[in-house]
Amino acid sequence: MIFMELNENAKEQEFLRKKFRQFYETNEITYPSKVQNREFGIGEFGKKIVKRHMSFANSNFFNKFLKEDVPFYVSASASLYKRPDFRPMEKKEMFGSELIYEFDADDIKTDCRNGHDSWKCMQCNALGSGTLEKCPSCGSNSLSLDQWFCPECINETKKQVFALVNILKEDFGIKEGLYINFSGNAGFHVHVENQAVEKLSKEARIQLLDYLTLHEINLELLGFFLQKKTFVCPKDPCFGQIKRIKTALSDMLSKADIGELATYGLIPKSKLKSLLQNKNFVLESLSSGTLFSIDAGAEANKKFWLNILNYIASKIALDIDRQTSSDIYKLVRVPNTIHGGTGLIAKVIKFEDLSKFDALKDAVAFKEGRTKVYITKVPRFYLYGNYFGPFEKAEVELPDYAAIYLIAKGKAKLV
Amino acid sequence: MWTLDQLFFAYKYPISLKTREIIKDYNFSLDNLDKEIIDIAVSRIKSSYSGKEYLPSYIEHSKSKDLILTEIIAFPVAKILVSCLDRALMYKFSENVSSTLFYHLNREQKRLQVALDLANELGIKVDLKENGENYIELSLVDFVEVSNKDPQLNLVNQHVSAGKVLLNEIKFCRFLAAKAYFMTFNSLQGDLSSIPKYLKDIAKGIKFESAFSSNFESFGAFGKIDPNAFPACMKSIYSSLINGENVAHIARFNITTFLNSIGMPKEQIIAAFKKTPNFDERVTRYQVERITTGNIKYSASSCATMRSNGLCPDKNCTSKHPISFYKGALAVSRKTSKEEK
Ligand code: SF4
Ligand SMILES: [Zn+2]
Ligand SMILES: [Zn+2]
Numbered sequence: 001m002i003f004m005e006l007n008e009n010a011k012e013q014e015f016l017r018k019k020f021r022q023f024y025e026t027n028e029i030t031y032p033s034k035v036q037n038r039e040f041g042i043g044e045f046g047k048k049i050v051k052r053h054m055s056f057a058n059s060n061f062f063n064k065f066l067k068e069d070v071p072f073y074v075s076a077s078a079s080l081y082k083r084p085d086f087r088p089m090e091k092k093e094m095f096g097s098e099l100i101y102e103f104d105a106d107d108i109k110t111d112c113r114n115g116h117d118s119w120k121c122m123q124c125n126a127l128g129s130g131t132l133e134k135c136p137s138c139g140s141n142s143l144s145l146d147q148w149f150c151p152e153c154i155n156e157t158k159k160q161v162f163a164l165v166n167i168l169k170e171d172f173g174i175k176e177g178l179y180i181n182f183s184g185n186a187g188f189h190v191h192v193e194n195q196a197v198e199k200l201s202k203e204a205r206i207q208l209l210d211y212l213t214l215h216e217i218n219l220e221l222l223g224f225f226l227q228k229k230t231f232v233c234p235k236d237p238c239f240g241q242i243k244r245i246k247t248a249l250s251d252m253l254s255k256a257d258i259g260e261l262a263t264y265g266l267i268p269k270s271k272l273k274s275l276l277q278n279k280n281f282v283l284e285s286l287s288s289g290t291l292f293s294i295d296a297g298a299e300a301n302k303k304f305w306l307n308i309l310n311y312i313a314s315k316i317a318l319d320i321d322r323q324t325s326s327d328i329y330k331l332v333r334v335p336n337t338i339h340g341g342t343g344l345i346a347k348v349i350k351f352e353d354l355s356k357f358d359a360l361k362d363a364v365a366f367k368e369g370r371t372k373v374y375i376t377k378v379p380r381f382y383l384y385g386n387y388f389g390p391f392e393k394a395e396v397e398l399p400d401y402a403a404i405y406l407i408a409k410g411k412a413k414l415v
Numbered sequence: 416m417w418t419l420d421q422l423f424f425a426y427k428y429p430i431s432l433k434t435r436e437i438i439k440d441y442n443f444s445l446d447n448l449d450k451e452i453i454d455i456a457v458s459r460i461k462s463s464y465s466g467k468e469y470l471p472s473y474i475e476h477s478k479s480k481d482l483i484l485t486e487i488i489a490f491p492v493a494k495i496l497v498s499c500l501d502r503a504l505m506y507k508f509s510e511n512v513s514s515t516l517f518y519h520l521n522r523e524q525k526r527l528q529v530a531l532d533l534a535n536e537l538g539i540k541v542d543l544k545e546n547g548e549n550y551i552e553l554s555l556v557d558f559v560e561v562s563n564k565d566p567q568l569n570l571v572n573q574h575v576s577a578g579k580v581l582l583n584e585i586k587f588c589r590f591l592a593a594k595a596y597f598m599t600f601n602s603l604q605g606d607l608s609s610i611p612k613y614l615k616d617i618a619k620g621i622k623f624e625s626a627f628s629s630n631f632e633s634f635g636a637f638g639k640i641d642p643n644a645f646p647a648c649m650k651s652i653y654s655s656l657i658n659g660e661n662v663a664h665i666a667r668f669n670i671t672t673f674l675n676s677i678g679m680p681k682e683q684i685i686a687a688f689k690k691t692p693n694f695d696e697r698v699t700r701y702q703v704e705r706i707t708t709g710n711i712k713y714s715a716s717s718c719a720t721m722r723s724n725g726l727c728p729d730k731n732c733t734s735k736h737p738i739s740f741y742k743g744a745l746a747v748s749r750k751t752s753k754e755e756k
Contacts, residue, residue: 222572
């Protein structure tokens with residue numbers, strides 16, 4: 001099977017490899033740091049990792065390898081090893097590990113996805129737009145998803161990156177070794193590379209992760225609780241997660257959307273009348289350490305506030321995957337290399353530039369040339385400042401970056 | 416020479432620098448230890464198995480420097496003996512050092528001062544803030560290295576700012592106790608080759624009064640149930656249960672799903688809870704039945720989940736699932752017992 005597929009795409013793969021080689025011939029890759037201590041893994045067309053446990057003595061050898069072998073994907077370990085090519089993992093002798101947090105647009109639910117994504121049920125052949133987990137007509141969860149990304153969903157991911165970097169700086173006090181790169185597809189990686197974090201144990205990393213995702217947060221332990229008849233909260237000034245929760249709460253209360261408050265507080269609207277009438281007072285007492293008593297008994301009041309607070313916590317918690325983020329053996333795309341599934345660069349971005357970074361434009365590698373391709377079916381998509389498509393069973397001549405993007409995604413063939 | 420106060424400090428906080436200095440001073444040799452010291456070391460190990468803090472009553476109001484000194488010397492000897500024993504016991508022992516240390520610290524009249532002295536001896540940098548309830552400030556990195564030990568120390572429920580964690584006095588004591596756990600455990604896995612044979616024999620000879628060594632007859636999904644083949648996480652919960660310690664809800668849940676998955680009969684699972692404080696058969700039965708035969712199927716947690724619940728005591732265990740650990744260990748122990756025959 002695999003062989004047939006490979007042969008089927010032989011021409012396309014050769015084309016991509018030629019282009020990628022050009023890229024590596026003209027671009028020196030200066031990441032990762034400490035090359036000699038990293039385990040590397042490479043991937044081929046349609047497969048992110050086909051080989052791992054590789055190592056390079058220095059950056060020159062690594063670059064030479066990129067020019068000669070031109071892998072479709074290159075990843076390096078977040079961890080540093082004395083002997084990165086040894087196996088099994090224990091023999092590598094790890095002596096440190098970067099902190100890397102990954103955000104992916106496909107983990108974040110945005111409305112634009114109904115516009116560009118589609119699914120097909122492998123059981124009953126039903127089709128539809130958007131991204132689903134289960135087939136709405138037969139309930140099966142074997143769906144084949146066709147996912148695309150647009151500036152809107154990538155910007156949503158960016159918001160998470162901003163929130164994370166803010167916490168890393170403000171709460172964790174990380175000042176050095178922090179950098180961000182685009183994943184080359186639809187996400188961002190945030191790296192922290194400094195001595196203070198390098199030696200953290202796996203358990204310590206999980207503690208940090210739990211803090212970022214507010215996993216099992218206990219609001220009562222943090223100072224939100226019923227004291228006699230009033231529900232108290234930490235006084236201003238606050239910091240850390242408490243400050244973020246209080247800020248979000250104060251935003252929610254200043255909007256004073258009774259529907260929202262009743263829904264998330266699980267309480268009839270009628271009990272919220274005086275809360276709404278005394279908005280300013282409510283906000284003032286929030287800052288001085290009490291939450292306004294609504295028109296209900298002390299217990300009901302407590303439940304109401306805890307419901308609201310827990311809802312807020314779930315909303316501001318970062319969407320970081322616990323599993324991959326705490327995996328110290330993971331391999332992560334080498335910054336500034338090509339993502340073989342899109343032909344885009346996994347570009348390193350300065351934090352100051354992140355807000356104006358237009359991933360689907362600024363990460364484009366192949367800006368010149370045009371290529372003719374046959375496209376099976378693609379939705380309208382955005383790349384390098386232009387919109388293309390939708391196309392269906394069409395032969396079109398496209399700028400190289402768009403042709404490469406579709407070929408790499410397996411959506412187009414050379415003609 | 417050492418004052419009585421200094422000796423008491425070293426005895427109560429055996430991970431301190433002071434303890435090490437005193438031991439160095441005493442200059443003892445492993446080759447011919449006093450029987451008294453060995454006996455104390457053994458009883459310290461045994462007490463860790465019972466789950467009770469190690470508090471020999473004759474020490475508390477003692478004015479005898481010798482008596483206290485013997486206790487101090489017995490600590491490293493106990494560590495050596497434990498190093499010859501199995502991992503589960505190493506955890507128990509470290510746990511015991513930690514809880515005993517907390518017991519002492521918490522009862523100090525000048526608790527804050529003693530805690531700060533201890534932190535200082537351990538090289539932990541601490542700052543005191545002027546006001547507020549959480550006024551003890553330490554580095555986030557120092558804190559997260561040990562905070563997973565104690566659910567009350569979970570970072571998500573602490574006051575964090577600019578790379579620092581702010582604690583109140585009692586949490587600070589808990590932090591030191593957690594630190595003691597890791598310091599003790601990490602100092603255990605040394606090189607066994609330099610230990611005299613007679614000490615190894617003494618270690619092997621230590622008998623534990625627990626269900627681990629009693630004849631445990633129960634047949635489960637993989638044949639006879641063998642608690643010795645349990646992974647460290649389950650050994651630790653299980654022995655706490657049968658020793659009548661108070662076990663957190665989440666730990667109870669996980670041991671139940673685990674025992675159920677390896678096929679321990681329901682009645683026997685219930686019986687395992689019998690010694691826990693406030694045991695109520697009706698409630699336990701209801702809970703165990705809900706897990707084992709209820710509508711929702713609860714399967715045993717993976718290591719990832721165990722870890723995130725703070726229930727994985729073994730950093731070096733590479734298992735992915737406690738059940739697969741058990742199956743593997745069982746296969747090994749059966750193979751070796753066959754070979755021995
Ligand atoms: S790794 Fe898994 S099996 Fe091993 S001790 Fe931890 S939780 Fe238990
Ligand atoms: Zn279907
Ligand atoms: Zn989109």
